[in-house]
Amino acid sequence: MEPESIVYGCIRDWPSGEREQRLLRRSSNHRVLDQLPQGEGWPFLGREMFSFCADEGEGLYQTQVIHFGASYRAVEYEWALWVQEFEALLKRLYWASAVVHLETELNGVHTFRWESESGFHSPQEGDLRMRCVWEREGSLRG
Template structure:
């Protein structure tokens, strides 16, 4: 029997507007490009959802891409999972990303990335990792 680890977080995405006219399309395509099945440690499309509503503006300044999953002992492959997440981030037009890992065995950890958008909104974006333990082995 192993221990449980909950991984969740969000990415603040640029919505389409005058400065970023194709942002929604680029971000939706990046999300759609994620696999629905994956090798361990998995990072799959169904973990993610973009908050949107036709009747209510849920994108004041940014759209929120949220995600979450429950894993069995992902800490031992945590750096590999983070690398997959960072590859996905490089395809998104956004400003910040936060990942929380709640481990029954190793405690709670938070990770953050920030991005300075390029002059033209074309991936890959240059996300900068802001800390947190990447290796638990």
């Protein structure tokens, strides 16, 4: 059996005092996620792996949190391609920060963080301005 990798994390919008702006950003983010491939059609990112609270109330106060997770067969060997797809998705979303956890059987746990340098990213900005921090924890092997 090949080694399994678990990838999970979240993408956070920024809180805004103006309800109309928050609703527009959430609606745009929902449309982008709905356009992701589903079923057998996604090698790295697919619609099924993303979830979010749709309406204000329980789980959604001011900041939209898009959470995601999936298991892969040894995705760390194609990690550069996974990150490339994830960053392409980030370019299309409204967000302030994102974190991705990669748990591997052979190479331990890694955490990747993206933070918009301006405090928020809008799809109209074009280029992705961010910092990516790589952290490595100990191995999962016993």
